[in-house]
Ligand SMILES: *[C@@H]1O[C@H](CO)[C@@H](O)[C@H](O)[C@H]1NC(C)=O
Ligand SMILES: *[C@@H]1O[C@H](CO)[C@@H](O)[C@H](O)[C@H]1NC(C)=O
């Protein structure tokens with residue numbers, strides 16, 4: 157190429173030229189940014205007197221330049237994208253004979269002055285609803301932009317036209333391939349527009365960014381993604397993509413063949429293809445529960461008919477399957493419950509065609525409506541049924557059909573449903589429904605709503621709730637005293653038996669309690685018939701130190717116990733605390749009502765008093781005394797213990813119930829029969 161030969165020549169002459177006398181330039185290799193203004197000074201020229209300088213007309217890019225005084229200027233704007241370098245030669249001459257060349261190479265500096273360019277600024281893709289996640293939606297080459305400045309291009313996907321940012325993304329900031337992030341749902345959107353931006357710079361301070369935009373339209377086509385839905389159905393997800401039907405119910409008469417398709421609730425068996433654009437054909441079949449093949453379902457309509465009579469009163473729970481003909485793996489199953497009922501030839505009816513009631517305004521909801529003219533009897537409606545010998549159908553329930561201010565109980569009592577405010581006459585229809593045959597009969601109820609009678613209501617309120625409370629308290633106290641007295645009498649009379657019974661009860665109710673086997677054995681050797689039960693709850697303490705308070709016979713028995721039995725004695729700490737509190741309360745009551753009964757709950761030990769029985773709480777006493785046993789509340793227990801624990805809790809509940817119900821019984825027992833709850837230090841008097 158000519159230019160390069162010229163360049164080579166000028167480079168060879170360069171040292172000579174620059175140093176030549178007469179003409180010189182300040183910079184023979186200047187750089188000029190592109191897009192310069194015309195008149196841009198490339199370099200300055202010094203010319204000795206007698207010399208002249210001109211632009212060599214044969215220099216390749218000479219027409220870009222002009223000499224203005226001592227300056228070499230560019231007389232037009234240059235574009236890096238057109239010329240990356242300009243070559244100009246200055247000719248310096250003194251006379252026609254003495255002349256030489258001064259070559260100048262002007263390098264053009266590239267500036268970011270071009271926007272990226274998309275091949276297509278608008279493109280459309282049609283994709284199936286069941287396109288796989290991560291699948292490419294638009295290939296990289298289709299959405300890559302080019303940039304004349306050869307800048308690195310940064311891409312950004314914008315899905316704000318419709319907010320589908322969850323669904324589409326580009327692979328990377330420099331890779332504009334669009335792919336699917338999340339499974340599509342045709343019902344959410346069947347069309348979306350994405351905007352793809354190409355930028356030639358990253359964002360930052362004082363940077364020039366040129367941006368190009370491409371519009372990507374995505375059309376979604378419905379795919380056969382969902383199995384049939386039985387209708388009616390309820391969506392169970394916010395996406396509305398799963399719809400679950402409830403059980404269809406129907407009834408047939410015992411030993412009677414229905415020739416018509418059965419009528420079902422909430423509607424006929426009916427399934428649709430939720431992929432409604434495709435709307436694939438669906439067929440029905442019974443796949444389970446059809447004992448003796450009593451029922452059959454029409455494959456096309458879903459109508460349920462009978463093949464033979466139902467001979468037993470048992471209900472049928474049929475499973476009906478709806479399957480897409482094009483793909484049998486797309487199916488759903490619905491339950492159909494068919495009750496077999498006694499044939500009901502008669503509907504319920506009211507003997508009285510009209511009922512009249514009265515109620516006053518201002519009463520709380522659920523107040524009785526009383527019979528008109530008899531304000532002491534609640535208004536009650538009753539229907540008869542001739543299918544029953546005594547005309548009383550136990551399956552009848554009542555309701556009010558057209559007045560929400562009143563309700564009927566299942567038994568036929570009419571109650572208010574709201575607080576009534578204005579006196580008027582309410583007329584309503586009351587219905588008796590046979591809940592088995594679903595037959596109904598109705599009657600009219602008129603209720604006279606009367607203004608409240610101020611006098612009677614104030615006279616009614618002579619006794620306030622407080623008065624009643626005080627009266628109740630006094631009565632309760634009297635009852636308690638009577639029961640205490642009775643208890644004392646019973647104890648005096650049947651002391652031993654009662655003591656034993658209480659012992660037994662407590663040992664059962666308080667499996668964790670200290671249970672003196674020896675005591676029981678001695679006193680009633682032949683009465684502990686239920687040995688299995690009583691030994692089950694033997695305390696850990698006894699097993700650890702039986703010699704302290706066991707007779708040889710009971711000791712033997714205890715050694716024969718299975719090792720797992722101590723587990724049954726463990727009760728949670730909290731339970732114990734509750735019990736402790738309760739015991740304390742009880743003991744206070746004891747001392748109040750019966751002075752002779754000493755408290756068994758002590759915080760100090762009374763060694764000097766033989767025959768004295770006491771119970772310490774573990775936390776209150778140093779368990780160093782020989783006679784003091786501490787039940788370890790950290791005892792390990794095995795797998796059975798959980799269950800035992802639950803049983804214990806339950807039994808404890810029972811105990812509490814008894815305990816409150818029967819205080820006299822409780823007080824009748826003396827302190828020796830009082831079996832403390834677990835996790836206490838116990839001290840027995842048998843060795844004292
Ligand atoms: C630039 O200079 C050349 C000659 O050197 C001339 O032909 C051209 O018209 C000039 N252009 C402008 C814009 O002055
Ligand atoms: C999609 O691609 C990502 C990254 O490669 C991967 O972690 C993810 O499991 C893929 N998801 C599916 C559904 O293939």
Ligand SMILES: *[C@@H]1O[C@H](CO)[C@@H](O)[C@H](O)[C@H]1NC(C)=O
Pocket residue numbers: 316319320321322
């Ligand atoms: C688009 O939806 C996503 C999640 O669905 C949400 O986080 C985001 O804020 C939404 N953006 C706009 C602009 O609504």
Ligand SMILES: *[C@@H]1O[C@H](CO)[C@@H](O)[C@H](O)[C@H]1NC(C)=O
Pocket residue numbers: 345346347
């Ligand atoms: C797409 O959805 C719109 C409503 O979101 C609906 O009007 C339109 O008919 C649907 N197009 C097709 C082809 O189903």
Ligand SMILES: *[C@@H]1O[C@H](CO)[C@@H](O)[C@H](O)[C@H]1NC(C)=O
Pocket residue numbers: 407408409412413414418499500501
């Ligand atoms: C059952 O018997 C009643 C009373 O005769 C009749 O109305 C009803 O239609 C019968 N039910 C069926 C399913 O045949």
Ligand SMILES: *[C@@H]1O[C@H](CO)[C@@H](O)[C@H](O)[C@H]1NC(C)=O
Pocket residue numbers: 417418419420424425457458459460
């Ligand atoms: C029987 O099927 C037809 C056609 O689908 C339907 O219109 C009709 O309601 C069905 N009858 C019953 C009792 O389900």
Ligand SMILES: *[C@@H]1O[C@H](CO)[C@@H](O)[C@H](O)[C@H]1NC(C)=O
Pocket residue numbers: 498
């Ligand atoms: C159906 O009738 C029979 C005899 O008539 C009776 O023994 C049975 O209890 C009835 N069943 C029901 C559910 O009412």
Ligand SMILES: *[C@@H]1O[C@H](CO)[C@@H](O)[C@H](O)[C@H]1NC(C)=O
Pocket residue numbers: 558559583584585600
């Ligand atoms: C309820 O129905 C009865 C009888 O059908 C009618 O007389 C009465 O006006 C109705 N009451 C209301 C509140 O609609």
